[in-house]
Amino acid sequence: MIEAKNLTKRFGKQLVFENLNFTINDGEFISLIGPNGSGKTTLVKIIMGLEKETSGELLIDKKQTIGYVPQFRNIDLDYPLDMEQFIRLNLKFTMSPAKRRENNLLITDILKRTHLTELKNRPLGLASGGEKQKAYLAQALLNNPKILILDESTASLDVEVKMQLMDLVQELNQKEHLTVIFITHDYELTKKYTHRALFFRDKTIEDVEVKNVSEDMFEMGG
Amino acid sequence: MFEYEFMREAFIASTFIAITAGLVGVFVVSRNMSFLSHTLSEIGFAGAAFGILVGISPLAGMIIFTLVSSIAVGSLSSESSRREASISAISSLFIGLGILFLSLSSESSSYATNILFGSIVGISSKEVNQLMILALFVIFVFIIFYKPLSFDSFDHIGARAAGLKTRLLSIAFLVTLALSVSIGAQIVGSLLVFVLLTLPGATAKYLVHSVPKLIMVSVGLSLAGVWLGLYLAFVTNWPVTFFISGFEVIAYFLGLSYKNWKLNH
Secondary structure, X not given: OEEEEXXXXXXXXXXXXXXXXXXXXXXOEEEEEOOOOOOHHHHHHHHHOOOOOOEEXXXXXXXXXXXXEOOOOOOOOOOOOEHHHHXXXXXXXXXXHXXXXXXXXXXXXXXXXXXXXXXXXXXXXXXXXXXXHHXXXXXXXXOOOOEEEEEOOOOOOOHXXXXXXXXXXXXXXXXXXXXXXXXXXXXXXXXXXXXXEEEEEOOEEEEEEXXXXXXXXXXXXX | OOOOXXXXXXXXXXXXXXXXXXXXXXXXXXXXXXXXXXXXXXXXXXXXXXXXXXXXXXXXXXXXXXXXXXXXHHOOOOOHHHHHHHHHHHHHHHHHHHXXXXXXXXXXHHHHHHHHHOOOOOOOHHHHHHHHHHHHHHHHHHHHHHHHHHHHHHOHHHHHHOOOOHHHHHHHHHHHHHHHHHHHHHHHOOOOHHHHHHHHHHHHOOOOOOXXXXXXXXXXXXXXXXXXXXXXXXXXXXXXXXXXXXXXXXXXXXXXXXXXXXXXX
C-alpha cells in the first residue's frame, strides 16, 4: 500500500504540490493525470525514493521493488541489441552456473508473460513501437516488482497497439496482483482499464472513482 | 619478420592495444562518444608534446592530459548540443597547444610525426611493459563494471530508472577511455587512434546482437586490423596507420552493406 499524508514538495521557493492525501491499495490499477509540469514525475520520484518530500509523508514498504517504464528511450534503427539481450541488461552479473540457469528461466518466463517469445531475436531497433514498449515493460518486470509505474507508455502508439499493451498490463495486474500506476493523458484508456484516477489540479490531487471520470476533466488539464 | 626485436615488441604492444581499443570501442559507439574519443586523441597529442617539453615521457604526458580532460568533460553540461560545441572548442585549443609545446621543445619534427601518425619502430621493451600494464588495468575495470556499464551504455534511461549510479559509471568509463586513447596512440598515432576506438565497435553492431558478441567481433576486427597493418607495413615500408585505417574502413562499409542487404531480404 502507498499512502500520502499531507505530502508537500517545493524546489527552493517554487511549490510543486501541497497537502496531497491519497491511498493506493495493493493490486490497484490507478491512473495519474495532470498537465505537463504539474508534478506527476516528482511524485513518482518520491514514490521511487529518488526524491525527498519537503513535508508530510509518504508511507510505502521500502522493501517492495518498483518497476518503472520511462516514456522516452534512445533506440534508433541501428540499435544493435535484440529484444532478449535488451531485457537481459537489467540482470545482475553472476559467474555461478546455478544462478545463470535461474536467470535463463526467469528470462524465458518474462518473455512468455509479455508475449515476446517469438520476437526475442528481433533487433530492438527494427521493432515496432508496441513491441518496443513490451520490451521496456519486460525489462522493468525482471526484478519482480510489486508496483509497476508506466510513464505515458502508450503516448506514441496507435489505438490498436495501445489496447494490446494495456490488455497485457491488465493481465499482469489481475493475475499477479501487481499494483499499477499509469501516467497518462488518455481518457479512453483511463475509463477502460483503471480503477481510480488521481488528477493533479491546482497544486493538489483529486481522487476520482473511474465511473465518475468524464472527458472534460482531461480537457481541464489532463 | 619476427627476427627483428622491434617487430616482436610492436606485435606484442599492438595486440594489447587492439584488445583494449576493441573492447572500449563497443562502449564508445553505444554511448555516442565517437566525437569525444577523436577530441581526446587531439588532447593526447598536446599531452605528448607537453611530456617532451618538460622531460617526462610522451605517454605520461598523454595520460595526464587525457585523464584530466575526460573527467572535466564528464562534469560538462549534459545538454548534448552544448557539449558538442564545448568539446570542439576544447579540441581546437589543444591542437594549438600541442603545436606550441613542440615548437618550444628541442625535439625534431620527425618526433612530432611519430606522435601524430604513429610508428612501429619507436616502441621500446620498457614502453611495451607500460602499455601492457595500462591495458590490463583497463580490461580489469571493464570486468568489474561490465554489467552496470553495459546497462548504462545500451539503455541509459532504463539504467537510471533502475537506480544505477550512472554518473559514477560515466566517470569510470571516461577514465578508461582516456587511458585507451593514450595506449592506442602509441602505434596508430594520436590523429588516428579514434579509428581503432570507433570503427571496429561500429562495424560489430551491424553484425551481431548481444553485448558479449559485440565485444568479440570488435576485438577481432581490431586485432585483424593491427596485425595485418603491421605485416603489410613491414613488407612494404608504408605507414602502418594507412593499412590499419584502410582495413577498418573497408570492414565498416562491408558491415553496413551486410546490414542493408539483410534488411531487404
